[in-house]
Amino acid sequence: MGKRILQWHPAFQAALQIELSQSKDFLQFEREYNLTEKPLQIDTLIIKKDPGCQIEKSIGRIFRQYNIVEYKSPEDYISVNDFFKVNGYTCIYQANTEREMQIRPEELTVTLAGYHFPRKLLLFLREHYHADIKDPYPGIYYISGFLFPIQILVIGELSKEENVWLSRLRNDLQLAEDIEPLAKAYKGMEKNPMYAAAMDLIVRANWKKYQEGRKMCEALRELFEDELKEREKQGIGKGIEQGIERGIEQGKADAVLELLGELGPVPEQLRMQIMSQTDCKILTAWIKLAAKAASMEEFAACIAE
Template identity: 50%
Template sequence: AVLQIELSGEAEYLQFLKEYNLTDGPLRADTLIIKKEPGYRVQKNIGRIFRRFNIVEYKNPWESLTVRTYYQAVSYASVLQSRTEREDAVLPEDITLTLVGNHYPRKLFRFLKKFYGARVEQAFPGIYYVEGAVFPTQVIIQKELPGEENVWMSRLRQDLEMEADVPALAMAYRGKEENPLYSEAMDLIVTANWELYKESEKMCNALNELFAEKMERERVKGLTEGEKRGLAEGERKGRAEGEQKGRGLSVLALLEELGQIPSSLREKIMSQQDANVLTDWLKAAAAASSLEDFRKAAKL
């Protein structure tokens, strides 16, 4: 989603195939981008290297790009080239590899230089071209990308800074909340930075705005599950009990991120009938950094 947003200005020239199946089995690339017009040159910094077929592999913000990552992408490209009816239908020079990660891959670059005699050059800030390997390759280091040009991709990491990153994200997201592409991208960023939400004392209005949607989704999810359980217990209890159980489930969902919840604490939360108390507990759970912090704030 983030890559598609970054290249949205040239979307008419590109076709995005997510989790593209290369075989009838489980072999699939994270994303395959096909240039609709082979002669068109993508202007965006992350797409300048693109040729006709472009395989993209991502790593989670906490993972590193490795030699295995590279060979995995090479295998995808090889399968793509070999499964054509004509040998020259897809030439090696028609394919590029893009590896996206958050950490500079020193071991990978050292390996490529040693075993392939490859040259690694920084083409743009945060974008490194590898020449002389099996396929034309670029490595994108997200945290090194310019925040102005790559608003979304540069911020898909775990260490967002409130002043430098959050206002720009809030501005880029405003008005696009209902767009599935932007919603998916924001969910990835929010999930990667969930711990920031708990730093409530340092939180600015912009951060509240970003994380409010995730909180609401958690609340609604809890409400839905609570309603189902309430209805299963009988129409007599109705929607009110469903909402109370939903709030309780939302509190438990947040606390589970802090560790194993004692059964006694779980029972107290799920037996609470006061909606206002449950709402207070939900806020306390979001702000807590440990179960003990929550107990003190909730007076349990």
């Protein structure tokens, strides 16, 4: 069976709403909001229905009335271009109204959410704009000095206690630390579409670990037995597992090449070495190396060790 593409964005939408469910009466979520008549879309627009309400969750404390969110999946990363793109989208959203100042600029915020720490972006903002960057909560970075208040969410660094779902929207979950707590949080919520969407993607992205957990953990086996059997009947067994693995490997290799591309043209021999690597753990390590490397030569030397 061919490569199966994991649909991360719908699960992100669900996990984001779950994390902010305490404040659901005050928030309105609109997925893939059209900025114009043509397909120019914000990943998520969060509108406070009561502008004066305070969001208790740390990921929402920066929120004002209109909040633009851009999300990057684990195989992608937050780039300098993404920073300017989402700020541009925010400007368009503010300006694309019937009346001037119908949406006041001071009522807008920007959120960029991704799996990898955006070292190059933050370095760029410090060097070129002397940006003030603070980290008031785990995995949450505030950037000031621009048109709008901005926060970056590094999903892998978020508090797992406070953000049970969003912090685990990844493809590298551990059984005891991640999967068992998720199973407990999911129990009783199986028929809720938001929880089901988030859990469906997480199970697919961590198929091997969930199979392992089903064998080792009684509570997990009881909770997912019927669901996992049904997935196997639909083809999400060994064949689809291999397809998912190939897709994850390809995505990670592409992420390494994209990061290296910021340093210049990637030599063909190095490109072939990256694309032929099939160990996801090694590719994950290479992504981190590529994000930190100051030159192509430095990266090549590190992976050769």
